[in-house]
Amino acid sequence: MxxxxxxxxxxxxxxxxxGVRDSLHDRALRGSFVSRGNIHLTxxxxxxxxxxxxxxxxxxxxxxxxEPFSLTIDSIGFxxxxxxxxxxxxxxxxxxxxxLQKELHGELAARGLSLQGRPxxxxxxxxxxxxxxxxxxxxxPIHVHVDSIDLMLSERTDNGMVYTSxxxxxx
Numbered sequence: 001m002x003x004x005x006x007x008x009x010x011x012x013x014x015x016x017x018x019g020v021r022d023s024l025h026d027r028a029l030r031g032s033f034v035s036r037g038n039i040h041l042t043x044x045x046x047x048x049x050x051x052x053x054x055x056x057x058x059x060x061x062x063x064x065x066x067e068p069f070s071l072t073i074d075s076i077g078f079x080x081x082x083x084x085x086x087x088x089x090x091x092x093x094x095x096x097x098x099x100l101q102k103e104l105h106g107e108l109a110a111r112g113l114s115l116q117g118r119p120x121x122x123x124x125x126x127x128x129x130x131x132x133x134x135x136x137x138x139x140x141p142i143h144v145h146v147d148s149i150d151l152m153l154s155e156r157t158d159n160g161m162v163y164t165s166x167x168x169x170x171x
Contacts, residue, residue, distance in 0.1 A: 002046075006041060034126055041122060058167050064103050085129075090124075102120075
């Protein structure tokens, strides 16, 4: 099973981010856009895991202690890719987010889970393989309250990717 740990958003935030995604879609010549139900902020990508690794991930999540905090989504940008760019919504720097991600990473690593070695760059993916010839513009800041994290299952279906929460940890 393919797993990741994420922050999920309230309906109002998802609506606003879906609007940004739709604006990008309207300007794009082509691309694959994240479905409304899959909009999230990844904290840690775990990849293919067995049942034992899933249990270890849940243990790690339960060991992390954090207080509720706020985030501000305030930019839009992209990672340049040859086959088309990966567009994302970006966040204002957040010390509580950085601390949460660092502690989570440490708890997962301490349990022997295989993790990506690259630095954490928080972003909310809106589209992949996007080709556009026009400027997407700016977004009005979106303020988000964070009070939980979720272990997510990622499954490829005939209708695209489906993300399902397997475990939730509240602050």
